Amino acid sequence: MAINNIQALFAESLNELELTDKQKAVLRASLTLFSEKGFNNTSTSDIAQMAGVSEGTVYKQFKTKEGILAAIIGPFIQRVVPKAAHEFTEAVITPPYPDFSRFLETVIKNRMDFAVDNMPQLRIVLQEAITNQEMLTGLGHLLDNLISGPLGTAFRHYQRSGELIKWPLIRIARYLVTTVMGYVLPAALANQPINTNQASKEAAEFLIRGLTP
Amino acid sequence: MAINNIQALFAESLNELELTDKQKAVLRASLTLFSEKGFNNTSTSDIAQMAGVSEGTVYKQFKTKEGILAAIIGPFIQRVVPKAAHEFTEAVITPPYPDFSRFLETVIKNRMDFAVDNMPQLRIVLQEAITNQEMLTGLGHLLDNLISGPLGTAFRHYQRSGELIKWPLIRIARYLVTTVMGYVLPAALANQPINTNQASKEAAEFLIRGLTP
Amino acid sequence: MAINNIQALFAESLNELELTDKQKAVLRASLTLFSEKGFNNTSTSDIAQMAGVSEGTVYKQFKTKEGILAAIIGPFIQRVVPKAAHEFTEAVITPPYPDFSRFLETVIKNRMDFAVDNMPQLRIVLQEAITNQEMLTGLGHLLDNLISGPLGTAFRHYQRSGELIKWPLIRIARYLVTTVMGYVLPAALANQPINTNQASKEAAEFLIRGLTP
Amino acid sequence: MAINNIQALFAESLNELELTDKQKAVLRASLTLFSEKGFNNTSTSDIAQMAGVSEGTVYKQFKTKEGILAAIIGPFIQRVVPKAAHEFTEAVITPPYPDFSRFLETVIKNRMDFAVDNMPQLRIVLQEAITNQEMLTGLGHLLDNLISGPLGTAFRHYQRSGELIKWPLIRIARYLVTTVMGYVLPAALANQPINTNQASKEAAEFLIRGLTP
DNA sequence: AATGAATGAGGATTCATTCAT
C-alpha cells in the first residue's frame, strides 16, 4: 500500500530532524494555522498557543518564522513530491496499463487523492507561490521533471501507440494539470471535500475526448 | 472597439470618487505593491513612498488599508467584471457566430486579453481569495452569474444545434475556465507575457475536441 | 432683568472679536463637543464637521485648538464670571434683604440658575481644572475675589447682625460653594436637569441650620 | 489597625494578577502619569519611559491602554471601595458610638484619610467620571450601596434616638459627601496636603449643626 | 474669508525574536 500522504512522509523527515514532541507540535500547529489564516496572518504566539508550548520553544529548532515555513514546505517540494512521484511512477509503469484511458484515470485519481490528503500544504504553497518567485520556480521545475521523467515516458508510449495526440508533451501536461486543478483548487480554497472517484472519472472522460487523435 | 481594460474603466470609477492626483497615485502604487509583494507585505509607508506622498494622504480618502484594497478590488468585482461581461455578451450575441468553434475562440481570446490587461488585479484577487472566504464566495457568484446569464444562453444554443456536448453547463464552464486559467495563471504568477492569439487558438482547439459531441 | 446666561454675554465677546458667522459656528460646535466628549477626545475635524465648515476655517481665527478652548473658557473666567458676579452683587445689595435666610436663598438660587444655564462651560472647566493648574489657580482667585468683594461685605453684615456664625469668611464660603456644588455637580456630570427652586430651598434650609449661631 | 490605603490593598490584587516587577512598575507609572497629566495626555511611551521598561512590556499584561486604566480603577471601584466600606462598617458598628457627633467625626476622618491616601486614584476617577458615563453610573451605585448598607443603618439609628434630623437618608448623605468633598477635592486638584484631623473636626462641627434636629 | 488637500509627527498596538532562568 503506497503512502499517499505527506503527513506520513512528513513525519519521517521530522523524525530525521530529531524534533522533540513539542517541536513537532509546533510544526503541526503551524501547518494548520498557515493553511487557514495564511503565513502573514499567523503570529508565532498563535502557533505557540495552539501547540501548547511556550514562545521560546517555537524558536528553539526553527530560528525564524520563515524557518518554520521552510520546514513545512521544504519537504513538500524537495523530498516528498519527488518521492510521491516515484511511487506514482511505479504504480503507473509496473503493471502496464491496458490503454490510455485507464492510465489517465489512474493518474488523475492518484493525484487528486494526493491533493485531497494534503490540502493544508497545498493551500500554503498556493499562497506563497503568488509572492514568492523562488517557490514558483521550484514548482515549474517539478513539472519539468515529471515530463522529462516517468510521465513523459508514458506519454510518448501512448503517442506511439496512437492513443494520444501528438502535441508537445508540455502542452498535454498543461491540460492534464489544468483539468485536475479545476477540480482540486476550488475544493482546496473553499475547504470542501471532493468525491475523487467521480471527479477523476469526469476529468478523465473530458481529457480523453480532448487528447485522443 | 470595446474597452477591455480595467485600468481604463477603473479610471472612471476613480474619477467618480473625486480623487485628487495624489490619491490616484496612492491607488496606483497600492495596485503595484499589493500585486508584487502581497497585501500583507506592503506597508502603508511603502505605499506613501512609492506614491510620492505623505502617509497622511494615504488615509485621507481610504479610511483603512483594507479600504485601499477594497477600492482596488471592488470595482474589479462589482462593476468592471459585469460590465466586461456585458460587452462580452454583445460581442457574442450581436453578430451570431457561424459556429461553436469561432464562438469559443472569441470568448477565450476576449477573456485572455482581459486577464492580461489586468494582471496586477488578478494577482491581488488570487492572493486574497485564498484566505478571504468572502472574496471566494464573490468569485463563485460571478461564475454563477455568467452561466445563468449570457454565457449560459450561448451554451444552450450550441447544445441545441448539436455542436456542444450535452453536459451540465457548470461542467462545461469549469473546463472552459480551467483551460483558460491554465494559460493565464502561470503568466500571472510569473509576471510573464502571453501571446493571447496563439494561446487562445490552442486552448480553443483543445476545448473543441473535448466538448464536441 | 439680569442676563444670567453666559451664552448671551459670550455672544458679546464674540462680536467684539469680530467673528464671522462661520467662526461663531466653530465656537458653538466646540462648546458642545468639548462639553460632551472632552477636549482631548474632540478632533478639529469633528468641530469642522459639526460647524458645517472647512477645517481651514477652524484655524483662521483661532491659531490652535487650545486657542479655541481659551476663546470659550477665557471669557467665562476672565470677563463673564466677574460680570455675572457684579450683577449678582447688585441683586443682593440694592434691595437690602430682610434677613440672612432670604439672602442665602436668593444667592443660592441665583448661582444654581447660573450653573444650569451654563452647564456645557461648567463641564469643560471641570475637565480642564483637573489637569490644568493654571485654570485651577484662576478658579481659586475667583473665590478670593468674591469674598474680598461684595459677598464678603454681605457676610460681614450678617455676622454683625448676629444672624451668621462668626467663622472665617473663607470657611463659610466653602460650605456655601460646597453645598451648592452638591446639587449642581451631579446634574452637570450626568447631564440631567435640576429643579433649582426646590434645590435652592433645600440647600438654604440646610445652610441656615449650619451657619446660624 | 485597619488598612486604609488602596495602594496597600491594590498591591494585593496586583499580586493576584501575577504581575512581574516590571509590570507593576508599569501600573505605578501609569497611576502617577494618569493622575498628573490625565489619561489622554499620557502616551504609552511616557509610561514605558517612567517605568523603565520597553513599550512592548506595557502591553504584555494589559492588552490596551484602557486596560491599564481599568486595572487601576477597577480594584478601586469594584473591590477596594466595598472592602474599605466593610472595614468602615466594623469601625462604626462594633463599638457603639456614644453619640452622633462622635460617629460623624469618625466617619469623616475615616473617609478623609482614605481620600488623602489615594489621591492619585481619586484624581483619575474624577477625570474619567466627567466623560465616561459608565463610571459615573458606577459611582452612583456606590453611594446607593452605602445608604442601603451600613451607613443607612447607622443613620436610622440616630434618627430614632433623636440625634439626627428626619430628612431622607439620601439628602443627609448628600450633605455629608458634599462637605467632605469640600475639603478633599481642592486638595486633590491642587495636589496639596490636608490636615485631616482639623478638617474632619471642622466638617463634623458644621454638619452637626446642620443635621441636628 | 474660506476651502480642503496635504503634511508629518506622534500614538496605540503587534509581533518576531532574544535571553536569563
Next chain:
DNA sequence: TATGAATGAATCCTCATTCAT
C-alpha cells in the same frame, strides 16, 4: 530542553496644523 518575560522595530492610523487656490 523549555520557559515566558522582555524587547523594540515596525505597523496602522489619527490629528493638529499649514498653505496654495
